[in-house]
Amino acid sequence: MDITSDIHSQHISRQFNQELDELKTHLMAMGGLVEKQVQDAVAALLESDSDLGRRVVDNDRAVNDMQIKIDEECTQVLARRQPTASDLRLVLAVIRAASDLERIGDEASKIARNACELIDANNGTRGFVEVRLISEHVRRMVRDALTSFARLDTQLALQLVHEDEEVDNEYRSAMRSLMTFMMEDARAISPVLSLMWILRALERIGDHANNLAEYVVYLVKGLDIRHTDPDDLDEEELGPKG
Amino acid sequence: MSATRDPRFAPRLAGACIDFAPEASCLEIQGLSLAYGDTPALEALSLRVPRHRVTAFIGPSGCGKSTLLRALNRLHDLNEEVVREGRILLDGQDIHAPEVSVAELRRRVGMVFQAPNPFPMSIYDNVAFGLRLQGRVSKRKRDDTVEWALRSAALWHEVKDRLQASAWSLSGGQQQRLVIARTLAVGPEVLLLDEPASALDPISTLKIEELIRNLKSTLTLVLVTHNMQQAARVSDYTAFLQGGELVEYGPTDTLFTNPRLRRTENYITGRMA
Numbered sequence A: 001m002d003i004t005s006d007i008h009s010q011h012i013s014r015q016f017n018q019e020l021d022e023l024k025t026h027l028m029a030m031g032g033l034v035e036k037q038v039q040d041a042v043a044a045l046l047e048s049d050s051d052l053g054r055r056v057v058d059n060d061r062a063v064n065d066m067q068i069k070i071d072e073e074c075t076q077v078l079a080r081r082q083p084t085a086s087d088l089r090l091v092l093a094v095i096r097a098a099s100d101l102e103r104i105g106d107e108a109s110k111i112a113r114n115a116c117e118l119i120d121a122n123n124g125t126r127g128f129v130e131v132r133l134i135s136e137h138v139r140r141m142v143r144d145a146l147t148s149f150a151r152l153d154t155q156l157a158l159q160l161v162h163e164d165e166e167v168d169n170e171y172r173s174a175m176r177s178l179m180t181f182m183m184e185d186a187r188a189i190s191p192v193l194s195l196m197w198i199l200r201a202l203e204r205i206g207d208h209a210n211n212l213a214e215y216v217v218y219l220v221k222g223l224d225i226r227h228t229d230p231d232d233l234d235e236e237e238l239g240p241k242g
Numbered sequence B: 001m002s003a004t005r006d007p008r009f010a011p012r013l014a015g016a017c018i019d020f021a022p023e024a025s026c027l028e029i030q031g032l033s034l035a036y037g038d039t040p041a042l043e044a045l046s047l048r049v050p051r052h053r054v055t056a057f058i059g060p061s062g063c064g065k066s067t068l069l070r071a072l073n074r075l076h077d078l079n080e081e082v083v084r085e086g087r088i089l090l091d092g093q094d095i096h097a098p099e100v101s102v103a104e105l106r107r108r109v110g111m112v113f114q115a116p117n118p119f120p121m122s123i124y125d126n127v128a129f130g131l132r133l134q135g136r137v138s139k140r141k142r143d144d145t146v147e148w149a150l151r152s153a154a155l156w157h158e159v160k161d162r163l164q165a166s167a168w169s170l171s172g173g174q175q176q177r178l179v180i181a182r183t184l185a186v187g188p189e190v191l192l193l194d195e196p197a198s199a200l201d202p203i204s205t206l207k208i209e210e211l212i213r214n215l216k217s218t219l220t221l222v223l224v225t226h227n228m229q230q231a232a233r234v235s236d237y238t239a240f241l242q243g244g245e246l247v248e249y250g251p252t253d254t255l256f257t258n259p260r261l262r263r264t265e266n267y268i269t270g271r272m273a
Helices: A014-046 A050-081 A085-120 A128-151 A154-184 A186-221 B065-071 B102-108 B123-134 B139-152 B172-185 B202-215 B228-234 B262-269
Strands: B025-036 B039-050 B054-058 B082-090 B109-112 B190-194 B220-224 B237-242 B245-251
Touching: A014 A050, A014 A085, A014 A128, A014 A186, A050 A085, A085 A128, A085 A186, A085 B262, A128 A154, A128 A186, A154 A186, B025 B065, B025 B220, B039 B065, B039 B082, B039 B220, B039 B237, B039 B245, B054 B065, B054 B228, B065 B190, B065 B220, B102 B109, B109 B172, B123 B139, B123 B172, B139 B172, B172 B190, B172 B202, B202 B220, B202 B228, B220 B228, B237 B262, B245 B262
Parallel strands: B054 B220, B054 B237, B109 B190, B190 B220
Antiparallel strands: B025 B039, B025 B082, B237 B245
16 A cells, blocks of 8 residues: 555654654754755865865764654664654665765765865866766655655655666766776876765665655555666556555 | 355455465455454455465554454354354355354364463363263273374473372473363364464473474464464465455565565554554
């Protein structure tokens, strides 16, 4: 059975409603923070702002703390409420999503560290076009993943699953052009490697956003589409809520 | 009892019950309707109970789950108010057929109730009670069967040194396992359990649940319970009843993680209808 966005607020136990509500609210707050971290990390590079880069690295601790808090809340709900059906799926999806958000946070902090190195090395703007393109794409993916989670929107979630393929293509093409830089100028190897780490981190963020989208499908439809080829997904079964 | 269509029953609701094709069925309920006088309790309910599996009936109070369970070994026979239509087949044979003896049916389909009800006699005599009713059995054979039944009910090690003690000297959990042993002694094929652990402490409950799991290698078990976690823990299939009708029936694995219907979801997650 598909679920709708009001479903977790209809329990006879109001306390239970509140607990599930808090899980969702805290996950969204964590999502907001992680989104900001990615944005700032990329801005640190593109605007050569190493102070901002260092703030992103410091803030990663806050992201980690939020994951621990959400995990603890989920543990409490599992132990005290023994949730079933969509409630159980919500708790599982929140645990998994928090773990992916934490990894996105780690990637953001990786981007920020590499950005600081590039700023110190006076790299100029080489590779910025690629970073800007992919970062805009994956940031949109993270935002859409969080929106689809908040609205339980499987259509939006499924779009993301397809978009991840595009990011992978953009990443491969960016890698090729960066390799050309390295071949042309051996002195560029070190800064270009840093850029490659940044692009790699962005590509991983896209993968995590894709995972978030898969959890939305699991939460709403009860279908586990992880490790499924996006082209094999049965759009009809996953289609609008019936 | 009436075999013809009774006007008190609502028209059969096509598609109201979600059936599925479980494994080889042991019991088959076909269009069963049952009313206590003017009050309908079950409406055109069809369901197949797979052999050597645990099937749980869940649902709110008054949903008809106990009524259905009792119908499976004809416990309503003596209640003149009860009106029934539809059929119940045990291994393909109608349990209400004139040639079926109720005593033999109840030997084949045993029942365990909510409150343990040992007879006021020794532990040994409780288990041997059914055997003695069945007629002459040698003492040796009887001793063997009593031991086997007590072992099957996971009680032997706790009572083997005091078989002559009163059954009432046992704890609630032990009494319930004694009652199960008494039922097993006559060699049933089906065991019906009506809230078998609701009066027991958590440890005794787990022992009963473990016993249920072990018994399904040789028996078909049907369990009625208010405790959904219990149904989720022990059953292979779960049927959700509401207002005398079968709402959803399916593998326990999916019913508790992703039920097909909103009504089921609302009940098992504790939501307002």
